[in-house]
Amino acid sequence: MFFSLIVPTLGRVAELRALLDSLTRQSLTTFEVIIVDQNGDDRLVPVINDFMNRLNITHLRSTVRQCNHARNIGAGRAVGDIVTFPDDDCVYTDNVLQTVSRLFADAGRPDFITGSVLTLEGRPGKSGRWHPVETAINSHNVWTCLIEFNFFIRRTAFNAAGGFDEGVGPGTDFGSAEGQDLALRLLEGGFSGRYLPTLHIMHPDKPLALTTARAYSYGVGMGHVMRKNHVGMTTMATFLLRSVMGSLVYLLRGDIPRARYYLLTFLGRIRGYLSLRAGAVTPAPATG
Template sequence: MRFFSLIIATINRVEPLEHLLISLINQSFKDFDVIIVDQNLDNRLDPVLVKFNLLNITHLKSEKGLSKARNLGILNSKSNFVVYPDDDCWYEPDLLLQIYKQITENNLDGITCVARDENKNLTLIPFINYECFVTKNKVWLQAISFTIFVKRYDDIIFDEDLGLGTNTKYIACEETDYLLKILKEKHAKIKFSPSLFVYHPKPLLEEVPTWKIYGYSLAIGLMHKRYEYSIYKKVKLILRPFSGMILMCLIFKPGKAKFYWYSVKGRLIGMLS
């Protein structure tokens, strides 16, 4: 049994996946295996994976759906802890060693960390800047799927109605739902460590299509309903993007104003669904 299983759901990416696998070859900590859940319809990954026979790789094929792919990975994992790298992220050589030490030395059920771009700037969400335990109220600023290193629970999996590739409109928050279930049902002790990080490319706001913004926001609203967040939290959830929309209108940036409008609309409908 390995300590970590790195479950990588992948589709339509070859070179970024190869970059990730190179970073895994270079890890100083070696007690892990890699489960590639391949959602490509062809065999494009075969010539890539044969280059990495030094890694303990299991190559699985899956239908489309990020949560479905990760659940297939969990089903095939025998490790103590599971990790969910995106197929375009990459690691510093000592990351897994540092995560291992923190988990074992502090008897933790998991670690989350931050995301940084190639210039080491924080990216994707405004992570909080101090070490603390992951909680229901803070989880939104403590984790993204690929920054989660958590104990494997056979009875807790991803909601397949959430995440990219689902047949629903809720195309995000599968990892938040997953963490919240672990916190609620297992009373897990998971620490957020902002000194640790995973590299991930920084997306440009203007490149995110409106349908994706809306789907993300629907899922955020749904999570606030499902986990019974306070009225204060729900109102704050709506007011923040609404304020951003007004500001962008005042400074004549309609593109960014539209981003905030779809955030307001999606969050509100998600909470009322």
């Protein structure tokens, strides 16, 4: 099984080097790395040159600074059976690709596989509330079973779904949930997904100040994607209640920054769901 790892990158150099270094230690070596460089200079050239003899790297340029646009560009050049989209500040544990290859070949043969997060120090990540057990993915649990950098998809399914929606995600008004949007469209198209909490990719936790600054935009993205994909009101209500309760709990504890984070998340989810633009964005077709 051959993998295409598509890495949109902007502004990070040392982090990309760490990712590429981790890829040189993969126990499965049948993969390509497609770097979609959104920088306006050559800062990545020395890093890429350092790994050219150790990894199968394609270096693409994009003048558009938008993550899903870069992902779709990379997917259009991919030749792998499986496409995946590591962040430029991820680190792969040594057996990630070998594990995923085996999972795709196991009984059930899912069309996409997701996993969870460890910090760079090897602790469980704080990026969301994770589903505790292995499960088939559906429209209710996809919100706790998926993060974009640990999302492996058969390329035929990715293309059939139309790739990532370039109107959603970082760099747009709807700042998150682009992975859930793609997964929901895959499910709607008859494809199946599997989540394994023990399938880890390492990623740094973001500081609370940064996550709070993004909370409203991320909430807007989630609400928008829920409405766009006609997610049931029970699911929407569940996640609204979680953000409200989170805000109240931290307010009572006197933790104002975290209370503010959950309040902004709640307001964003409401705004995204009620947006007149919700449902108006169509996925950009992937090629290749």
